[in-house]
Amino acid sequence: MSLTIEEKVWARTAEDILAGLKSNAETGLTSKEAADRLRQYGANELPGSTGHSAIQLFVMQFADWMVALLAAAGIISALVGDISDTLLIAMIVFGNAIIGFAQEWKAEKAVDALRKLSEPHIEVIRDGAVRKIAATELTPGDIFRVRAGSAIPADARIVQAAEAEADESPLTGESLAVEKNDRTLAETTALPDRSCMLFCGTALTNGHATAVVTATGTHTELGRIARMIATAQSGPTPLQQRLSRLSKQLALLVLGICIAIFVAGVVREPFDRWNSRLISEMLLTAVSLAVAAIPEGLPAIVTVALALGSQRMAARNAIVRRLSAVETLGSVDVICSDKTGTLTQNRMTVAEIIAADNGSARTDSHDNETSVRGVLVAASLCNDARPDPDGTPTGTATEVALLTAAIRNGIAIESVQTQWPKLSERPFSSDRKRMSSLHLSESHQPIVLVKGAVERILERATSHGSLCAETLELRVATTPFDHQHWADHAAVLASRGQRVLAVAARKWAVRDTLQSDTDDAESGLTILGLLAIHDPVRPEAADAIRQCHSAGIHTVMITGDHQETARAVAAEAGLKPTVDGSMSGQELESVTDQELQNRLPDIQVFARVAPEHKLRIVKAWQANGAVVAMTGDGVNDAPALKQAEIGVAMGITGTDVSREASEMIIADDNFATIVAAVEEGRVVYDNIRKFVAYLLTANISEILVLFLGVVFGLPLPLLPVQILWINLVTDGLPALALGFEAAEQDVMRRKPRGREPSIFSDGLGRMVIAIGTFMGACSLAVFIMNYEPGATEETLPIARTMLFTTLALSQLFYVLSVRSNSRTLWELGLWSNYRLAGAIILGFVLQMFILYLPACHKWFHTVSLTPSQLLVALAASTLPYFVVESTKLWKRRKAAIP
Ligand code: ATP
16 A cells, blocks of 8 residues: 555546545545554654663763773772772762763753654644644645645645645755646656655745645655754754863863872872882872863753753743753843734734725724725625634634624624635735735626735725625725825824724726736725724733843834834833834835944834845844844744744744744743743853852862872872762752752843853853862861871871861852852742752761761771861861852942842
8 A cells, every 4th residue: 555756656646646545635544544554654753863862871971081081090099909999989980970861861851852842733634624733643645734834744745736835945955936736747757846746844835735645754755865854952052062162171271280280299209109009099089180170061061951941941931942042042132023913912803994985983883884894894805714613703813803893793704705705816915915806796797805004005096985795886986085084094093003904996807817917906996994903912011021121132023014003012012112213114125234233223113024124134133243033923934033043933823934944932922931031041041150160169179179289298188089079979969950040130130141252251260260269278278287297197087088078068068159149048048949958968968977987987088077177177168158158248239239
């Protein structure tokens, strides 16, 4: 039964293919048959997008040259006789691997979950009914329906098509859209010319089509050439790249220092004491320090932070398709948003109708004045929305509003639409901003009905008149046509924030067609009336815009609506546009790029724009150095969505094409969701800065202790297992828990961070060095105070244990002060990040075990401290914490922040 490409499906009729696949264009496959075939042919997906298995991921933790070096040093040490050190090191390395594994596993799962959230769905016919299924569940013989903007999820033979065009550039490289129809072709037809086929990985850009699946997954043309489609999993983000460069540079620096420590540690001993024991001890110390202090795990922890951020965003209805978007969102300078549905509710109702012979009605008045009825009948006929079986209209919000108004005025739209069917149609597009349809009146007179943006209709109108709702006969008024009168009326309605549509008609000679290449049928029109549609602003929009304002983010509204309408809605949403603050599509076309760039900072509203204009707006903002988020839903929005740093597609009204071109999908189409995502993006960036600062401060202190120890001619102040232990308890859980830190109070009150700032900006680098040095110095001071060179045997273990304890606890306490840039722990509350509190308590308890469990003494080379010794270590270890907290208070007093 299976059909493959070799069978040349394009050279056979659709009926033949359907019969061959035992399917039916009207009823599709049965669910059972589809399930059987899915088992037989496998899921409709291409390989290569899957992540690592758990075992691979775990093994990868050891495939690190630092770990290899440590293993080598451990083996040398074991050979020299210190087997317990080697065993313990092995265990610590293992513990590290488990933490690393847990981090990466979590990150990978999060990415997987994201991919599932944005997985495409498709409309199929199964068991005789229309269903929406995941595209991966498609199987040969399935009948699917696609329309302009839909992604094609499998190879399929077209059964029926209307004005269908597809963009096949991912497959053929051909950037122009190609026509699609159901005609059978010659066997020799080359792939780019197979107009009766739809191919996986391409998209429909115009019209609609029904097709039967002939190949899925790897059997598709795309699968055969094995070209991968970009998936949610992509390469490292810019920040990860920068951090991995930083890790490498730090690695070199740390290695240099470790080599110096090794050489100095050996050379300072008298030559007769140079033995394998000394060399192996120094080697192990140097290598352990290198392992502990080289922040090779940074990029991985960043992934975890980004993944956590993406989960929080998903919980707030923002689904990112690439992890890098989480990071970029935090740096957005400009949000360009559609009006309808994003800033408004997309719940349109006709608020007012003005008919040509001065009749006017509010829709709730049940005014049956004949001319108003004529306007409503025309608006219902020149309309793609249709009533459901239960009578409620479905279609675009604008068109549904028109039908609803007609129903409210007592017009039986179903019988009207059946009585005067559309014989031909020129569809609505955002570029044309109008639509027309052809009907036959009672007297068999062809009548063209047109509806659309007021100026587009007015410029084509030469008279006014009325349409008889009962006979569809057009009566042209004899009184002079006053163009200005209509424009003024429309302006008044628009200034209330209403979308105004004009309805017009003309008699037409040709009976059955509206030619799409001529405007004739849409000229010499007779205006029938105006309809004003109200779409309430989303209640949360004003607040979100205020937040953007205080966060230094410029908000721009972009709409196809009239400038007056746009300005009124913008004002209601809190954008406060001045007269200069709005620009029309026409004006946009007349200004140069430079002029546009200069004026951009003052413009809040772009009105009457075509989707193509969006690309220019994005580029102009980017030329000004801004990071731009741009919303879009249609096929024509895709270039602008791709160009913007953050393309934002609509989850409800968006097309597949717009989603494919986007970094983020907002599930509720709501502007406030974009702002929430930006806030989360900023939180993630803050948290990444926090743990980078924390880890590096800790590393500096460790390096300093050993380095100064050697410089001052002290015995090794810290032993290899102790170094590795500190690294394990501090770098692991506490650093990870910082990723869960909640938003800073001022997160949406500071300016965007700019394009690529250093992660150490705003004095963070200085703080890392200063606190790292201070922490190291405090710990070393504790060592020096307790060590007597004359009594090494007795004092060295105590001094070491005290330094070990001071350094480990310093890092645990210090992390509490890293939690916020401005608030102290008392203000935040210890338990507000309970994971961090838990990690610290765990670290503390383990450290006490090492101190007071005799069994641990041998392994960690520690001794039990007396209460007063412990107190000294505790006191010293809280110093860095207090320094940071006092600095915050001091800074706040200086800036007069409460
Ligand atoms: P927004 O940016 O606010 O989401 P938009 O850019 O999607 O709006 P369009 O839907 O392109 O705006 O509408 C532009 C204009 O075209 C409207 O102001 C209206 O006058 C007209 N219009 C909208 N829908 C239709 C339709 N179905 N038939 C005829 N004219 C329409």
